[in-house]
Amino acid sequence: MIRTMVVDDDPAAVSIHREFVDRMPEFTVVGTTTSGAEAVQLAETLRPDLILLDMYLPDLPGLEVLRALRTSGRQPTDVIAITSAKDVDILRGAMNLGVVHYIVKPFGYRVFRERLENYAAARSRLAVAHRRASGRSTGSLRFCAAAATTCCPRESRGRRSRSSSTSCGPPTTD
Numbered sequence: 001m002i003r004t005m006v007v008d009d010d011p012a013a014v015s016i017h018r019e020f021v022d023r024m025p026e027f028t029v030v031g032t033t034t035s036g037a038e039a040v041q042l043a044e045t046l047r048p049d050l051i052l053l054d055m056y057l058p059d060l061p062g063l064e065v066l067r068a069l070r071t072s073g074r075q076p077t078d079v080i081a082i083t084s085a086k087d088v089d090i091l092r093g094a095m096n097l098g099v100v101h102y103i104v105k106p107f108g109y110r111v112f113r114e115r116l117e118n119y120a121a122a123r124s125r126l127a128v129a130h131r132r133a134s135g136r137s138t139g140s141l142r143f144c145a146a147a148a149t150t151c152c153p154r155e156s157r158g159r160r161s162r163s164s165s166t167s168c169g170p171p172t173t174d
Helices: 011-022 036-046 061-068 090-095 110-131
Strands: 002-007 026-031 052-053 078-083 101-104 143-146 147-152 165-169
Touching: 002 011, 002 036, 002 110, 011 026, 011 052, 026 036, 036 052, 036 061, 052 061, 061 078, 061 090, 061 147, 061 165, 078 090, 078 110, 101 110
Parallel strands: 002 026, 002 052, 052 078, 078 101
Antiparallel strands: 143 147, 147 165
16 A cells, blocks of 8 residues: 655645545555645654645745655655646756656546556566565665666666666666
8 A cells, every 4th residue: 555645735636636546546645734844744754655745835835845855864755746837947846856756737537547556556666676686685775766677786787877876777686
């Protein structure tokens, strides 16, 4: 079950997004809020796997929420931006802060479902890669979320990742 938190300044949107999540058997809503500051606090206490985050919040912009979520020492949480923002700088900033996907409002259930199903599939692939790689005795394990591949230290692989200083490659059964 993918523990999901919904954050949107519009209570009606929160209700609709919650209803959409509830229709998907792999997901469950663990919390909702209309406040950016409360989103940061709830993420710390609820520890969701995924946050559906609006970029325009009245008290704390979505990019600031993302920065707070990415501070050192916090539990990593995946984020899908749900926004009416067509501002390329906001979307680029969100992607730079680790958003795994985004959905531009308005959207229907079909688009919502596709994005969350794609997220669940990528998450599942990463879990399988992690299980396969965890049997290795050399190197530390890191993930390249964009490529959905396992990353290993440069010494054990020949290709470099675009997103890190480690090398990337599919899991092997060394």
